[in-house]
Amino acid sequence: MPKKIDLKDGRFGRLLVIEEAEKENGRTTWLCKCECGNHVKVKTVYLITEQTRSCGCLKKTQDAENLRNQYDNKRIDGVVKPLFKGKEPRKDSSTGYRGVSKYYTRKSKELRYRAWITVNGKRYYKSGFKTAEEAYYQGRLALENEHLPK
Numbered sequence: 001m002p003k004k005i006d007l008k009d010g011r012f013g014r015l016l017v018i019e020e021a022e023k024e025n026g027r028t029t030w031l032c033k034c035e036c037g038n039h040v041k042v043k044t045v046y047l048i049t050e051q052t053r054s055c056g057c058l059k060k061t062q063d064a065e066n067l068r069n070q071y072d073n074k075r076i077d078g079v080v081k082p083l084f085k086g087k088e089p090r091k092d093s094s095t096g097y098r099g100v101s102k103y104y105t106r107k108s109k110e111l112r113y114r115a116w117i118t119v120n121g122k123r124y125y126k127s128g129f130k131t132a133e134e135a136y137y138q139g140r141l142a143l144e145n146e147h148l149p150k
């Protein structure tokens with residue numbers, strides 16, 4: 001048996017160890033009070049390795065900050081850039097190509113493909129392609145060139 005470590009009154013990040021709590025899965029667990037007022041039970045190992053440094057409020061603050069930074073980085077000229085990342089067609093749409101949809105010509109009912117893109121809430125089209133591949137490479141990519149900020 002390893003020597004038991006007494007963490008009582010120890011401080012780990014925002015946590016102050018108040019007392020030993022009931023063991024969880026045979027591991028020593030400590031009742032801690034967070035600076036925000038919450039109480040949490042944390043295992044010794046998480047405290048001494050500093051994996052747990054708050055009741056969870058610290059992580060929430062950091063997550064919110066990270067999220068905001070990510071979001072700010074994405075917003076370029078009002079367009080969320082990473083959505084358009086990767087020029088390779090995705091195989092998960094009905095036509096097998098992102099931004100390409102099928103339609104039938106009004107009179108002759110022939111199958112055609114149309115490329116589309118939505119930028120700042122506006123939708124742009126290029127129609128009349130005979131294959132989804134053409135619609136993607138000649139339509140969708142051209143639309144991206146025309147309408148996405150460089």
Ligand SMILES: [Zn+2]
Binds near residue numbers: 035036037038057
């Ligand atoms: Zn807290």
